[in-house]
Amino acid sequence: EIVLTQSPGTLSLSPGERATLSCRASQSVGRNFLAWYQKKPGQGPRLLISGASSRATGIPDRFSGSGSGTDFTLTIRSLEPEDFALYYCQQYAYSPITFGQGTRLEIQ
């Protein structure tokens, strides 16, 4: 099973700042089948990025994904108040599908 390790565990920033979240895989993720999800309390997770860098429908362009192989990054260019949430990376190249442990993005 592919283990995904996200860092940092918690990121404290202010609105307008840039957020950089990291996801490292224990082995190469085939075809860069790496996704990012946003999770808010009381809501289901929302897909942000698939294929490491493709924004999902309706996702603002301040969200971008990059990386390949074992190292991936989610960048939020200029934080809006609604962006403060939990973020998870996920690999869907191999069974079992696995998620990272999450990064909490909190308001400083």
Place this chain on the structure above:
Amino acid sequence: EVQLVESGGGLVQPGRSLRLSCAASGFTFHGHAMHWVRQAPGKGLEWVSSINSNSGGILYADSVKGRFTVSRDNANNSLYLQMNSLRTEDTAFYYCARAECDHCWLIDFLGQGALVTVSS
């Protein structure tokens, strides 16, 4: 508008059973594989099970294999998760999730979740 609405959650004693349902609308249900994903209190997301459109391809996480059974009814746009021999560690929000297509595993939409609490 895509909607996935879970139901059937609740409080159950260890060793007992519970069946979750998911009502799908707003898309062609039989054209998509479906998943269950869960999140225990204070923990991260965990994939539980997946089923393809004709129920010919089914997968389970090792943590639930032999205890949980996923099924679907394409005529009624519904997904199910039969959970037997429940354990306290199965306590979680359970999310019904749609795959992007039938033969792919990317989850592109999830419901709001149903809470299952296993406790004596």
